Amino acid sequence: MITNFTKSNELRKKAHALIPAGGHTYTKGDDQFPELSPGFVVKGKGARIWDVDGNEFIDWGMGLTSVLLGHAYEPVLDVIKKELDNGCNFIKPSFIEAEVAELMIEQIPSAEMVKFAKNGSDGTTAAVKLARAYTGKDIVLRCVDQPFFSVHDWFMGNTVVDSGIPESTKSLTKNFKYNDIEDLKIIIDENKQQGIACVIMEPAATEEPNEGYLQSVKDLCEANNIILIFDEVVAGFRFHPKGAQYLYGVTPHLSTFGKSMANGFSVSAVVGKKELMELGGIQHDKERVFLLSTTYGGETHHLRAAQKTIELLNHNNYEVTKHIWATGKKIKDSFNKLASTLGIAQFMRIEGVDCRPHFVFLDKDGNLDMLLRTLFLQEMIKHGVMMQLVVPSFSHKESEISQTLEAFDKTLKVLQYAIENNKVIELLVGNPVKPVFRKYN
Ligand SMILES: Cc1ncc(COP(=O)(O)O)c(C=O)c1O
Known part of the structure; x- marks a missing residue:
């Protein structure tokens, strides 16, 4: 005892x-x-x-x-230890960043481009920003039955712990219920005039989606020019190594990953359609989006941990x-x-x-x-x-x-x-x- x-x-x-x-x-x-x-x-x-x-x-x-x-977990520790001998952060990106990005694109059905970061909150916030930049709209619809999407103001302002967050930010995030397509229709109708940038939700969290629900959400988003973001920070790699989006057969426009992808080491990712993701690039002539730019986003040994973890998840059927x-x-x-x-x-x-x-x-x-x-x-x-x-x-x-x-x-x-x-x-x-x-x- x-x-x-x-x-x-x-x-x-x-x-x-x-x-x-x-x-x-x-x-x-x-x-x-x-x-x-x-x-x-x-x-x-x-x-x-x-x-x-x-x-x-x-x-x-x-x-x-x-x-x-x-x-x-030894196999993950082994690759990390080996990589540490090469240093972890340089003046130019490591080649490993492109290597692991390629793996993510092979792995996740909706991934056409990838940006890595260190935590899930930065990932979901970057996805919301990208959706706002792409649509030119401000309203975020978030699933209220799922407890957490980010430490940042667009989300925390929508909880009871909203101290320090301006009203102008709080008023831009609205709620809809999970597995209730009629509720989402109503919220979209109510906010269409003001302009909706995105719907953000976990594809599944405390319950699984009803038959056809996620596809109906996607159809509704596309009919209203709304970006659909799946927050797979928890679901991705846990529900299925190819993401809950693979398991349930519905691909969002953007999605975020984090926990589980590197067996506890600090790696997160935003993935999605090239048309959206490349707004964060430096080879186009549109207005730029400062997507995710973090000093530690490409830390080599953590990316190696992600690479090894994904490899192990794909093993043995x-x-x-x-x-x-x-x-x-x-x-x-x-x-x-x-x-x-x-x-x-x-x-x-x-x-x-x-x-x-x-x-x-x-x-x-x-x-x-x-x-x-x-x-x-x-x-x-x-x-x-x-x-x-x-x-x-x-x-x-x-x-x-x-x-x-x-x-x-x-x-x-x-x-x-x-x-x-x-x-x-x-x-x-x-x-x-x-x-x-x-x-x-
Ligand atoms: C669904 C979901 N999204 C995003 C986050 C934020 O991730 P992080 O704590 O890595 O910032 C969490 C954290 O619990 C989460 O559960």
Whole structure:
């Protein structure tokens, strides 16, 4: 049973004094975990991580979906180590940039040109800018059922955490519902007059598209001269190595990739139609778009990591992808079956797409229950499993799965007792976790 977080707690004080939020990603923040939890990781290997107190955990967060193969995955590390001997950043682009761009074009159905960057936010923002430049319109329609597209103002201004963002920016982003083509039609009609640049959405996130939905979105966009952007920062390479756009058979005008494409190393990409992408080029006589220009965009060893990761994903009839989908399904089915056996299925379930499922914890009135979620996390951590998210990787093998199922068994029995005896608050140490997107702390 893991209960010692002494070093983590000392370091927490220091980190919060030095760094706003104590770290560099809100989703990894202390407010996302129970009080009895590790604060800092020392190392990871495969699907396991070790914290500063020496505790070992199975990691179901996997770098917030970025680590698809496993932590410190040798074949990827080998190419990185080799490339580092050649230096990583020069006065001219490395030849590797064109080599990996060519690979992306072979890989992703809608890719005719490619620009690399270091994070997904820059990618989606660049795609939005390109759509605005190409259409000469300003309005962005974004799918409201999908939680996150970018840290930049066009998106954050559309959330409750909109402090510091001008009204003029906020008013340019509007929402539509996923899998509801009638809703999109209405929003397009309402904003057509003002001028719509793009529709941006994940092709699939917490649910898969209904039959024909993505094609109808594309048809609607084309009928109204709107650029369709698929944000595949999470879906790309996880749902399918050729992107969710390949899996669902609908190609957008622009799309963005990031997490998973380099097994946790920092590479993202905007890809799309040449007609749009080349506005960012220097060989045309139209008005220029300052597309993506970053000092580190072509960092060689990270591009090598992407190249190797994509190569491995294409191996053996997509065995990595098959493993990920099967692992997610096993975890989902086992959890739901256990909850139902214990008679607590109305309070908790894992739902969503098998390659990227998610937890739902509910109170007796059917509202989201953060207390119950936190108690679940607390008990799983005691049994050596960090499961704030359900992110299956190629390194979640039999031993990780069976340890997780054993932890489910012990944890859900505690939850059953807590629910039946109204003791959730009593058993929870510290505060419940909070939503990432909230106006006040
Ligand atoms: C769908 C989606 N798009 C874009 C981003 C932004 O990516 P990054 O954190 O690399 O900027 C995220 C991050 O979680 C995401 O989930």
